[in-house]
Amino acid sequence: MKYLLLRVLALILLLSSCSKNQKNNASSDINRKVDSLLNEMTLQEKIGQLNLPSAGDVSTGISTNAGIAKSIKEGKVGGLFNITGIDKIRAVQKVAVEESRLGIPLIIAKDVIHGYKTTFPIPFGLSASWDMELIQQSARIAAEEASSDGIAWTFSPMTDISRDPRWGRVSEGGGEDPYLGGQIAAAMVRGYQGDDLSAENTLLACVKHFALYGASEAGRDYNTVDMSRLRMYNDYFPPYKAAVDAGVGTVMASFNEVDGVPATGNKWLMTKVLREEWGFDGFVVSDYTGVSEMIAHGMGDLQDVSALALNAGVEMDMVSEGFLTTLKKSVEEGKVSEETINNACRLILKAKYQLGLFDDPYKYMDEERASKELFSDENRAVxxxxxxxxxxxxxxxxxxxxxxxxxxxxxxxxxxxxxxxxxxxxxxxxxxxxxxxxxxxxxxxxxxxxxxxxxxxxxxxxxxxxxxxxxxxxxxxxxxxxxxxxxxxxxxxxxxxxxxxxxxxxxxxxxxxxxxxxxxxxxxxxxxxxxxxxxxxxxxxxxxxxxxxxxxxxxxxxxxxxxxxxxxxxxxxxxxxxxxxxxxxxxxxxxxxTYPQNVGQIPIYYSHKNTGRPLEGEWFQKFKSNYLDVTNEPQFPFGFGLSYTQFKYDNLKLSSDSLSEDGTINVTVEVSNIGERTGKEVVQLYMRDLVATITRPVKELIGFEKIELKAGETKTVEFSISEKDLAFYHQDMSFYAEPGDFKVFVGSSSEKVLESNFELK
Missing domain, CATH: 3.40.50.1700 (Glycoside hydrolase family 3 C-terminal domain)
Structure with a gap:
């Protein structure tokens, strides 16, 4: 038996090694093809690959449309979006691969946000399921439907943390919490991209909006954002990073400024953080007219802002056509290097090779598959x-x-x-x-x-x-x-x-x-x-x-x-x-x-920090941090939700009262359905760092599990806490956990919890 187990283990390791080698070989092959193609391209053709216009509401005869057809023939278009219908998409792709000099295929994009023909709840609503398998399945179905109908790239998921419900785009995200937001982002990326981007039923995903867009002042869209680096790294960056760690292929720049520089032209954001710190190796696209909008921000004319964006690390210009019309002049004037354009073009061509578009430019146009998958009974049931x-x-x-x-x-x-x-x-x-x-x-x-x-x-x-x-x-x-x-x-x-x-x-x-x-x-x-x-x-x-x-x-x-x-x-x-x-x-x-009692409480969120004069209890106290007219409490807290049955939490236990540097603590709790109906419950795990060198939130979500219990049934739910779960970014942007005392909470919401204590040695 021991010999057999060793043989099985050896086979698994061999297969894993073969798979890794195959991926490395495929990547090397793509890089060789990209370099070969780049050597054949003129500067203007390279710049053309960086241009992403909107097709708009076009007719079936787009291939003969003087404007768009001419630009595609001349190699001035890298991709198109806002075009729907296999006939229309095939027509523009035919111009690109059969009538342009080098035959480089277009990448066709669409805002596939919460489903394609089969529509799922808005992302904010879907996040309330706390069901990562279901969320991933929704993205998988969206990818299968859209890819059969000619679409190769979606501008999703939106992972902007927001704590201001006045902001309308709350509806597109996963709420206020960085940990939950990261779990959702990774699930969506896995759903869209699958295990193999070259498969016919996958979409290239795009995490957006990088970064901090959900923190727009006054909850007003496109507005200014201003926050400390600590808040960026600890509260707002985690979902974007989770998407990058999950292998997202593209990133979209946000409209707002970051540290006084619009995100679209922010080199610290797009190069230092995204590429150097996080290791992102895909390409970055601006949002709709994001490049030209930097003119209104006061960053210069179209040539200035286009050079600023490209040098910052934005590879594709959506709609502004600033790259298309000014970059050649900027190269001649030394404001942009041709090598920078080469690198940008290389990333876009690489994505097209990864999608298999050079092998089959029409692979995403499958009328037979579309007839079976679009709005199917199976998809509607999900x-x-x-x-x-x-x-x-x-x-x-x-x-x-x-x-x-x-x-x-x-x-x-x-x-x-x-x-x-x-x-x-x-x-x-x-x-x-x-x-x-x-x-x-x-x-x-x-x-x-x-x-x-x-x-x-x-x-x-x-x-x-x-x-x-x-x-x-x-x-x-x-x-x-x-x-x-x-x-x-x-x-x-x-x-x-x-x-x-x-x-x-x-x-x-x-x-x-x-x-x-x-x-x-x-x-x-x-x-x-x-x-x-x-x-x-x-x-x-x-x-x-x-x-x-x-x-x-x-x-x-x-x-x-x-x-x-x-x-x-x-x-x-x-x-x-x-x-x-x-x-x-x-x-x-x-x-x-979190649901506020009134607008005056906004922003209100569960993972707030204490002041030096925290309110003790619920009601007003003079010279404490509170309001005269309402309590500090929300109308409904983060994590709240009732059921037609009742759940009871008992016997919260920790496997140890201390955690070593490389160890773990197991947290267990008994959850019982004491009602008369089968029901599902989201068991939530929070922690608090009681003493640290910088102030820490009163509570942070670090785990959750959705379980189903029959009437009268009890289950023991187990979580594992390691040092990494307790780590945070410090003033020098180092990431580690500090030794000391911690509190752990488990319950049905951020407010209704059992609690215990442990020490990190």
Whole structure:
């Protein structure tokens, strides 16, 4: 037996060595091909590879379009994005490989953010699942669908940490926590890129926006960012680095400035941190017109900012065409070296070889595969599961949920019978009219569809001009011009005839997302008036929130029996919501951002630091760090989420009360389902460094595990803590853990925890 085990081990090592050698040989082969091609290229052709224009809304005859076709023929285009449809993509690729001098294929990109045709919950909603396998699967399905339809490159994942829910792009990220954000980033990269980029069903991923974009001042998009290096490294950089460590192929520069220099032209950021410190070996692309926007920042004219970006380490210019039109002149004037252009071109050509585009430029255009994979029943089933697993139960008084499948439901709300808004923001490839509305989904799952009656009840907002703004990109809100009183009376009459009211409240899908920042993130007054009237009927009122960010909920909490945050659930919205409302799925989502009591508390996040005068207790104390008008507590803390069952935590144990430099401590806790339903629970592990040379947060997430327990079942959950889990960046940017005392917390949220202590020797 011992001999057999040794033979098996030797075989495993041999196969591993062979695989590594194959990868090294493939890389060397690609490098030789790239160098050979570079030797054939003119300076202008090299510069052309650095140009990424938007194709826009083009016709099928793009190959004969004078502008774009001429540029491709002349070798002035390295890639295209915003082009959809196999016929169109094949036409432009044909021009590149059959009509240009060197036949270099284009790389075709698309914003595949949370699904392609099959649409998953918005990324912020999906993060609430805390299920890395499910998140990776969502990216894998998106890659399979998009790659069959001609797309080779996606501008995802967005990993910007944000602690300000006024910022609209919260909807595209994974919340406020660097550890969780890093886990999500790595899962998305693995899902998109798979194990082999040359496979026909993978996408080149792009982590964005590097860096710090989620910390825009005042929560206003594209705004200034200013923070210390310590905060960058400890709080905001980890998710980007996790994506790089996972092998992400490309990085996108952010719009904001970093240390006074726009990220797009920031050499410290793009070269020192990204390449030298983290070892990134792919290419960097600017965001949309990010190069030319540095002119408004005050960094010079188009030639100046283009040279600044290239010298900083940005290899591809999206839309600005500053590289295309000025770099040759900058070489002649000595502002940019030809070697710098060679290096940039080399990285882009390398990515095209890795994708297999030189072997088969048309590999991503497979009508047969597309017909089978796009919006397939199998993919829709996963999207339905992902949506239901992401929903967060915030309140459930008197077991208002789940609802009996035979109950008469008054379904009320401005988006209760709306398909277009279910998919959320950045769903550019979705067939929005194929999504399942909430009304349709509940009727389909109900045992008696005639028991489901609908009334709109109110418009999304009172201001018609504002509602027009948030109905953009085809996301019609179908504004009702009837008087408010008439709409409310209709809803109340329906409620009186029903067993339970399900009120769909919140915001439109385009109320969040890019360029959708808000100063007021509370529920609109007209929706609050509707809810009060519904509650006045004496019926149980279940509120379903549609949102792309944390909302201020103080006005609706007293007038609801249950609150379920459904985010924007995707193409299977109505069915997934029905699964949760009727109890076929027990909600298990947990918040990934803290919910404030009001906007005045922002920024509010669980991993804050203490002041020298921390508040002791909850209520106001003079000369302590607190407010006169509200407590310091959030409305709902990070990690919070209820279930239709109850979980109990017991017997937190540490394997030792001390941790050596190279050792580990095992942390175990017993989690019991003391309710009557099977349910899933996210067990969360936090720690605190009690004494350090720089101030440390009061709590930091360092691990989690999502488990499923049957009614009455108990499981022991185990975590392992090593010195690396306790390490942080110091003032000299060194990364290590300091010996001393630590506290460990395990629980169902960042606030509800058991705790113990240990010492790092």
């Amino acid at each position: 999207a339905r599961k992902a949506a239901s697993e992401s929903m967060v139960l915030l309140k459930n008084d008197g077991e208002a949920l789940p609802v009996n499948k035979n109950a008469k439901i008054a379904l009320i709300g401005p988006l209760a019978n709306n398909k277009e808004n279910m998919v959320g923001t950045w769903s550019v490839s979705a067939d929005i009219m194929k999504s399942v509305s909430i009304y349709e989904g509940i009727k389909e799952v109900s045992e008696n569809p005639d028991n489901i009656q609908y009334a709109k009840g109110s418009n999304l907002v009172e201001d018609a001009d504002l509602e027009e703004l948030i109905g953009m990109h085809g996301k019609n809100t179908y504004r009702d011009d009837r008087p408010e009183a008439e709409m409310i009376n209709e809803a109340v009459e329906l409620a009186n005839e029903s067993d339970v009211v399900v009120a769909i409240l919140g915001e439109a899908s385009e109320s969040s997302g890019e360029s959708s920042s808000r100063t007021d993130i509370s529920i609109p007054d007209n929706q609050v008036r509707l809810l009060k009237a519904l509650k006045g009927t004496g019926k149980k009122v279940v509120v379903v929130l549609l949102s792309g960010r944390p909302l201020v909920l103080g006005e609706i909490l007293p007038h609801s029996d249950a609150i379920l945050n459904a985010w924007f659930p995707g193409s299977e919205a109505g069915l997934a919501l029905a699964d949760v409302l009727y109890g076929d799925v027990n909600p298990s989502g947990k918040l990934t951002m």
